[in-house]
Amino acid sequence: MRILNWQQIEAAINLPMMAEAVEEAYRLASAGKVTLPPVGHIAFPALSADCHIKYGHIEGQDNFVIKVATGFPNNAQRNEPTGNGVVLVLSALTGEVRACLQDEMLLTDVRTGLGGAIATRLLARRDAQTCLLLGTGSQLRWQIEAHRQLVPQIKRFIVWGRNAERADQAIKTLSYSDDVERTENLQHAVQQADIIITATGATQPLIDSDWVKPGTQITAIGADAPGKQELDTELVARADCVVVDRVAQCVDHGEVSHAVKSKRLDPSRLLEMGAVLESPTLGRKDDQQITVADLTGIAAQDIAIANAVLHIVKA
Amino acid sequence: MRILNWQQIEAAINLPMMAEAVEEAYRLASAGKVTLPPVGHIAFPALSADCHIKYGHIEGQDNFVIKVATGFPNNAQRNEPTGNGVVLVLSALTGEVRACLQDEMLLTDVRTGLGGAIATRLLARRDAQTCLLLGTGSQLRWQIEAHRQLVPQIKRFIVWGRNAERADQAIKTLSYSDDVERTENLQHAVQQADIIITATGATQPLIDSDWVKPGTQITAIGADAPGKQELDTELVARADCVVVDRVAQCVDHGEVSHAVKSKRLDPSRLLEMGAVLESPTLGRKDDQQITVADLTGIAAQDIAIANAVLHIVKA
Numbered sequence: 001m002r003i004l005n006w007q008q009i010e011a012a013i014n015l016p017m018m019a020e021a022v023e024e025a026y027r028l029a030s031a032g033k034v035t036l037p038p039v040g041h042i043a044f045p046a047l048s049a050d051c052h053i054k055y056g057h058i059e060g061q062d063n064f065v066i067k068v069a070t071g072f073p074n075n076a077q078r079n080e081p082t083g084n085g086v087v088l089v090l091s092a093l094t095g096e097v098r099a100c101l102q103d104e105m106l107l108t109d110v111r112t113g114l115g116g117a118i119a120t121r122l123l124a125r126r127d128a129q130t131c132l133l134l135g136t137g138s139q140l141r142w143q144i145e146a147h148r149q150l151v152p153q154i155k156r157f158i159v160w161g162r163n164a165e166r167a168d169q170a171i172k173t174l175s176y177s178d179d180v181e182r183t184e185n186l187q188h189a190v191q192q193a194d195i196i197i198t199a200t201g202a203t204q205p206l207i208d209s210d211w212v213k214p215g216t217q218i219t220a221i222g223a224d225a226p227g228k229q230e231l232d233t234e235l236v237a238r239a240d241c242v243v244v245d246r247v248a249q250c251v252d253h254g255e256v257s258h259a260v261k262s263k264r265l266d267p268s269r270l271l272e273m274g275a276v277l278e279s280p281t282l283g284r285k286d287d288q289q290i291t292v293a294d295l296t297g298i299a300a301q302d303i304a305i306a307n308a309v310l311h312i313v314k315a
Numbered sequence: 316m317r318i319l320n321w322q323q324i325e326a327a328i329n330l331p332m333m334a335e336a337v338e339e340a341y342r343l344a345s346a347g348k349v350t351l352p353p354v355g356h357i358a359f360p361a362l363s364a365d366c367h368i369k370y371g372h373i374e375g376q377d378n379f380v381i382k383v384a385t386g387f388p389n390n391a392q393r394n395e396p397t398g399n400g401v402v403l404v405l406s407a408l409t410g411e412v413r414a415c416l417q418d419e420m421l422l423t424d425v426r427t428g429l430g431g432a433i434a435t436r437l438l439a440r441r442d443a444q445t446c447l448l449l450g451t452g453s454q455l456r457w458q459i460e461a462h463r464q465l466v467p468q469i470k471r472f473i474v475w476g477r478n479a480e481r482a483d484q485a486i487k488t489l490s491y492s493d494d495v496e497r498t499e500n501l502q503h504a505v506q507q508a509d510i511i512i513t514a515t516g517a518t519q520p521l522i523d524s525d526w527v528k529p530g531t532q533i534t535a536i537g538a539d540a541p542g543k544q545e546l547d548t549e550l551v552a553r554a555d556c557v558v559v560d561r562v563a564q565c566v567d568h569g570e571v572s573h574a575v576k577s578k579r580l581d582p583s584r585l586l587e588m589g590a591v592l593e594s595p596t597l598g599r600k601d602d603q604q605i606t607v608a609d610l611t612g613i614a615a616q617d618i619a620i621a622n623a624v625l626h627i628v629k630a
Binding site: 001003035037038040041042043044047049051053055056057064066068070071072075080082083084085086088090092093094095096097100102 | 316318350352353355356357358359362364366368370371372379381383385386387390395397398399400401403405407408409410411412415417
């Protein structure tokens with residue numbers, strides 16, 4: 001068994017190569033070629049904490065993957081990370097444990113960043129240059145890095161966070177930030193943006209439908225659990241094209257769930273990322289359309305990226 | 316995260332200390348104080364292979380445990396182990412991954428051996444001296460070692476295996492074997508035995524009820540999946556006391572399932588190990604009774620033993 005720590009995993013990150021693996025995972029997931037058993041879950045109610053075990057196998061791949069992720073919110077009181085976990089990669093041919101990736105959530109961050117950039121590359125206008133990013137968590141770095149590599153026509157990133165100071169600090173941690181600016185005027189930034197990515201923990205809509213100009217591509221990645229919402233329900237209902245990573249998951253608790261539950265959006269209109277990657281003409285039809293992607297995160301991404309790490313380090 | 320390999324884990328094995336932890340786990344499991352979510356499972360049908368993920372938390376303990384175990388029968392064709400896996404120990408207070416135990420199934424073997432010896436100590440006659448062991452797999456070693464430590468009044472171990480040569484080889488691998496002999500006459504050995512442990516992969520009864528003398532304690536550990544059977548259904552039906560590690564599991568696929576399904580045994584008669592450990596008078600009443608224990612293996616044992624390893628190495 002190979003053990004890789006955070007530093008070794010970070011050194012192995014190759015966004016273009018990993019993007020290919022994640023795109024393939026989206027395609028195979030939508031084609032029903034990924035075995036994804038129900039997510040395992042154990043709760044620690046006294047601490048409002050829990051542990052999820054996501055695992056699965058992409059048909060034809062030599063490895064399968066088990067991702068263990070814990071969430072212990074009280075750790076924040078001691079200034080320690082609330083999320084922990086490891087990713088195990090096992091041979092689908094012999095059952096041997098090939099690697100234990102002590103990624104400290106890094107691979108989840110990377111695959112989430114790549115998911116956002118893949119959605120932008122697939123759905124944004126060809127001439128899109130301005131990307132607005134809401135949220136100052138770890139996705140600030142990974143959305144920007146993934147977009148720089150996958151969507152190089154972007155000239156400018158605008159960052160908005162509810163806490164201006166935290167937004168400034170987050171921008172400072174970027175290795176390069178000449179193309180990044182911060183705004184406090186969200187409405188104005190939305191009006192300017194060609195691409196909007198929401199990566200917050202919001203439980204109330206942050207973006208009003210009226211602010212959004214025709215031709216905008218919006219990707220919402222914050223709604224990863226019930227009760228979260230970042231976009232005006234009207235915006236989702238009004239969008240010309242709504243793409244999700246997994247229909248069942250997004251209808252249950254994703255950004256689109258609010259529009260579906262209030263009958264503003266017919267779930268039959270939802271397209272899966274994998275299907276649109278396979279047939280891009282299913283996506284944006286012209287430069288005036290508003291497109292929305294709702295990414296709740298799927299285990300196929302985790303499998304793909306863990307496999308990619310092993311491939312890169314030739315473990 | 317501490318990583319312990321097979322050698323380090325073997326060096327940490329302390330059977331009496333681990334037996335205490337496993338007994339406590341049985342007691343707490345029967346008292347409903349172990350959180351045991353449904354076992355995760357992913358299959359690789361083309362190889363008749365699969366992977367189980369067992370996990371849980373014993374109330375009040377600082378750690379919880381995730382055990383990953385794979386079974387790839389085709390590995391045997393290359394003379395490689397068919398079972399692989401790791402055990403993860405995580406903090407139930409912070410979610411941190413405290414240890415990854417690369418035990419290569421060693422801890423499963425040890426907890427299974429301990430389960431057998433705990434059942435014998437609990438249910439056998441005080442003057443029981445002869446222990447018959449059926450099967451020549453890894454349990455040969457661990458049942459004998461655990462019985463030597465927990466049931467020191469045993470003077471003689473008799474081993475029977477369908478394949479005599481394999482039985483001899485298995486006995487040769489023991490570090491000490493002066494008290495171990497091999498038999499080819501199973502009926503005669505059963506008639507002599509005070510304690511019988513069946514640890515085979517049999518799918519047809521090996522032991523006829525008529526062979527078993529009054530006062531015998533029989534522990535069946537081979538029936539860990541549907542379709543397996545080691546004891547005559549009549550023997551289970553006739554037993555004065557039938558103890559199981561977990562009622563739901565044993566009624567589903569354990570040794571007792573055959574007697575229950577054929578209505579020869581009323582499941583209300585089944586007693587759980589934890590309950591009998593708590594109140595030993597529930598078990599054997601006199602030296603003439605026949606007692607049967609059906610041990611299918613429960614995740615609480617895995618949690619207890621992994622925690623014990625960490626306690627012993629002070630990780």
